Amino acid sequence: MADVPAIEAVDLVRTYRTHTGVIRRRPLTVEAVRGVSFEVRPGELFGLLGPNGAGKTTTIKMLITLLLPTSGTARVMGFDVARDTTAVRQRIGYVFGGDRGLYDRVSGLDNLRYFAELYGVEPSEQRRRIAALLELVGLTGRENEKVEGYSRGMRQRLHIARGLLHDPEVIFMDEPSIGLDPVGARELRQTVRSLVDAGKTVLLTTHYMFEADALCDRIAVINSGRIVALGTGADLKDRIASRTIVEIETFGVTDDAVERLRQDHEVSAINMEEREQSQILFVQSDRGAHITQRLLSLLGDTRVGKVVSREPTLEDAYLHLIATTGDDEARAARAASVQ
Amino acid sequence: MSARRTLRLIWFVTWFNVRMLLVSEFFILNAFIAPLIFATLGFFLFRSGGGTAGHTLLYVALGAGMMGVWSTTIFGCGGAIAWQRWEGTLELLVNAPSRYDFILVGQTLGAVVFGFYGILATLAWGVLLFGMPIEATYPLILPLSLLAAIVSLASLGMLIATTFVLYRHASALSNMLEYPIWLIAGLLVPVATLPFWVRPMSWLLAPTWGMEAIRGAAIGTEPPFLAIVLCFALAVVYYLAARLTLVFVLAKARRDATLSLQ
Numbered sequence: 001m002a003d004v005p006a007i008e009a010v011d012l013v014r015t016y017r018t019h020t021g022v023i024r025r026r027p028l029t030v031e032a033v034r035g036v037s038f039e040v041r042p043g044e045l046f047g048l049l050g051p052n053g054a055g056k057t058t059t060i061k062m063l064i065t066l067l068l069p070t071s072g073t074a075r076v077m078g079f080d081v082a083r084d085t086t087a088v089r090q091r092i093g094y095v096f097g098g099d100r101g102l103y104d105r106v107s108g109l110d111n112l113r114y115f116a117e118l119y120g121v122e123p124s125e126q127r128r129r130i131a132a133l134l135e136l137v138g139l140t141g142r143e144n145e146k147v148e149g150y151s152r153g154m155r156q157r158l159h160i161a162r163g164l165l166h167d168p169e170v171i172f173m174d175e176p177s178i179g180l181d182p183v184g185a186r187e188l189r190q191t192v193r194s195l196v197d198a199g200k201t202v203l204l205t206t207h208y209m210f211e212a213d214a215l216c217d218r219i220a221v222i223n224s225g226r227i228v229a230l231g232t233g234a235d236l237k238d239r240i241a242s243r244t245i246v247e248i249e250t251f252g253v254t255d256d257a258v259e260r261l262r263q264d265h266e267v268s269a270i271n272m273e274e275r276e277q278s279q280i281l282f283v284q285s286d287r288g289a290h291i292t293q294r295l296l297s298l299l300g301d302t303r304v305g306k307v308v309s310r311e312p313t314l315e316d317a318y319l320h321l322i323a324t325t326g327d328d329e330a331r332a333a334r335a336a337s338v339q
Numbered sequence: 340m341s342a343r344r345t346l347r348l349i350w351f352v353t354w355f356n357v358r359m360l361l362v363s364e365f366f367i368l369n370a371f372i373a374p375l376i377f378a379t380l381g382f383f384l385f386r387s388g389g390g391t392a393g394h395t396l397l398y399v400a401l402g403a404g405m406m407g408v409w410s411t412t413i414f415g416c417g418g419a420i421a422w423q424r425w426e427g428t429l430e431l432l433v434n435a436p437s438r439y440d441f442i443l444v445g446q447t448l449g450a451v452v453f454g455f456y457g458i459l460a461t462l463a464w465g466v467l468l469f470g471m472p473i474e475a476t477y478p479l480i481l482p483l484s485l486l487a488a489i490v491s492l493a494s495l496g497m498l499i500a501t502t503f504v505l506y507r508h509a510s511a512l513s514n515m516l517e518y519p520i521w522l523i524a525g526l527l528v529p530v531a532t533l534p535f536w537v538r539p540m541s542w543l544l545a546p547t548w549g550m551e552a553i554r555g556a557a558i559g560t561e562p563p564f565l566a567i568v569l570c571f572a573l574a575v576v577y578y579l580a581a582r583l584t585l586v587f588v589l590a591k592a593r594r595d596a597t598l599s600l601q
Contacts, residue, residue, distance in 0.1 A: 064434065
C-alpha cells in the first residue's frame with residue numbers, strides 16, 4: 001500500500017447542464033473541470049489554488065463522492081470515488097468553509113455526538129474522541145453553547161472537529177480559512193499542520209497565497225477547470241524568478257494608461273489591486289528595475305505615489321499564471337457549449 | 340453494519356430529529372396547536388349535525404389527531420430535507436459512511452413520534468372542553484394499533500421524502516400532499532363515504548389502515564387485526580420501494596449536483 005497514492009485524479013472532467021433565459025429557455029453546458037490530473041502522496045499537504053469558479057470545489061466534490069465525474073477517474077486510498085463510495089467515505093473527512101453545514105439550534109457537543117453516530121464512531125470511543133477534538137480545535141468549555149451563538153471562527157473549528165470525528169486518513173478542506181480573522185486563520189493553519197504531522201494526508205484549497213506557501217508541500221494552480229501549474233511553492237516562484245516586480249501606487253489611473261503599460265513590449269504581465277483611495281499596479285518585467293522610469297512615463301499624467309521594485313513572490317507567480325491562462329479559453333468554451 | 344449498530348443509529352437519529360423539531364416554532368405550531376383546531380372544528384361540525392354520542396366525538400378526536408400527525412410527518416420529512424439543503428447538512432448526511440436509508444428512517448420516525456402528541460392533545464381537548472368519554476373497546480390492542488399507525492405513517496413519509504432529496508423545490512409538494520391524504524386515508528371522513536373510484540387509492544395508503552387500526556381498537560366492534568397486519572405489510576412494501584427509489588435518487592443527485600444550493 002506504500003506505493004498507492006492517497007489521492008489520484010486522472011483526466012477528471014465535470015460538466016453541469018443548466019438553462020439560460022426564463023421564457024425561451026436554452027440549454028447551457030458549463031465545463032467546470034476539464035481534464036484535471038494529479039496525485040497526492042500519503043502524508044502530504046497538497047494545495048489546490050485558483051480563483052473563484054476555477055473548479056476547485058467541483059474537483060473536491062468529485063473526490064469526496066458527492067459528485068460523479070462526467071469522465072475520467074479518481075481514487076482515494078486506492079478506492080474508486082465513483083464506485084466504491086462507502087469505502088472512500090469511511091476513509092475521508094471533509095471541511096467546507098463558511099457558515100453552513102451545522103445544526104445551529106443545538107449545541108456544538110450535540111452536533112459532534114450526532115455526526116459521530118453517523119460516521120460510525122464506536123459508542124465507547126465517542127466521549128474520548130469528542131473531548132480530544134474539542135481540545136484540538138480549542139472549543140473545550142464552549143461545547144454546550146448553541147451553535148447559533150458561535151463566532152465564525154468557532155464554527156469553522158467545529159467544522160474541523162466534525163470532519164475528524166472518525167479519524168480519517170485523508171482530509172479535504174475547501175477554503176477553511178475563508179472569513180476568519182488573522183488570529184483565527186493562524187490557529188487554523190497550526191491545526192492543519194498538526195494534522196499532517198500526525199500522518200494525515202490533507203488536500204487544501206485556498207485563495208491565500210501565503211497560506212499555500214507556508215503550509216503546502218506541493219501546490220496545483222487551477223484555472224478555468226485545468227491545472228496550469230503543479231509543483232512546490234519554490235518551483236512556481238522559479239517560473240518568474242528572473243523577473244522583477246515593480247509596484248506602482250497610483251491615484252485615479254485610467255484604463256487607457258493601464259492598457260499602455262500592458263501593450264509595452266518589455267512588460268510581461270500586469271495586475272491591478274484597488275485600494276480605498278488608490279490603485280496598486282503590479283508590473284512584471286524581465287528588465288529589472290531599469291524599466292521603472294519607462295513605466296512612469298507611460299502613465300502620463302497619472303498621479304503616482306510610492307514606487308517599489310522587488311523580487312517576485314508566490315502571489316506574483318500565481319497572478320501571472322492566472323493572467324496568462326484560461327480566461328479567454330473559458331469564455332470560448334462556454335460560448336461554444338450553448339446548444 | 341451490525342443490527343445493533345443500525346438500531347442504535349436509527350434511535351439516535353430519531354431522538355435528534357425530535358429535539359430539532361422541539362426547537363422549531365413552525366413544528367410546535369403544526370404539531371401542538373393545529374390538531375386542537377382541527378378537533379374543535381370537528382366537534383362543532385358533528386355537534387351541529389346532531390352527532391353528539393361519545394363514540395362520534397372520539398371518532399372525530401382520533402381523526403383530528405391523525406391529521407396533525409400526518410401534517411407533522413409530511414412537513415417533518417419534506418420540510419426537514421429542504422431545511423437541511425438550505426443549511427448545508429444534507430450533503431453531510433447523504434455522504435456519511437452510514438446508510439442514508441437508515442438515516443431517513445430515523446428522521447421520519449422522529450417526525451411521526453413528535454406528531455403523535457397531537458392524538459393525546461385532541462383526546463385531552465375533547466375530554467376537557469366537550470365532555471368526551473375516554474374509553475377503548477380493546478385497550479390491550481390499542482398500543483399495537485398505535486405502533487402500527489406510527490410505522491405506517493413513517494414508511495409513507497419516508498417514501499415521499501426520497502423524492503424531496505432529489506428536487507430542490509420538492510418541499511412545495513408537502514402542501515399538495517397534506518389535504519388529499521387527510522381525505523383519501525379517511526382521517527377527515529370515513530373512507531366509505533368517498534366515491535367508489537377513490538377507495539382503491541385509500542386501500543393502498545398505509546395511513547388508511549393506521550387510522551382504521553386505532554379507531555377499531557378504540558371504538559370498533561371487532562379487533563382490528565387485519566388493519567394492523569396491512570399497516571405493517573404496506574410499511575415493508577413502502578420501505579423497499581423507498582430503498583429502490585433512493586438508489587436511483589442518490590445516483591441522480593450525484594450526477595445532477597442537486598444536494599446543495601451552492
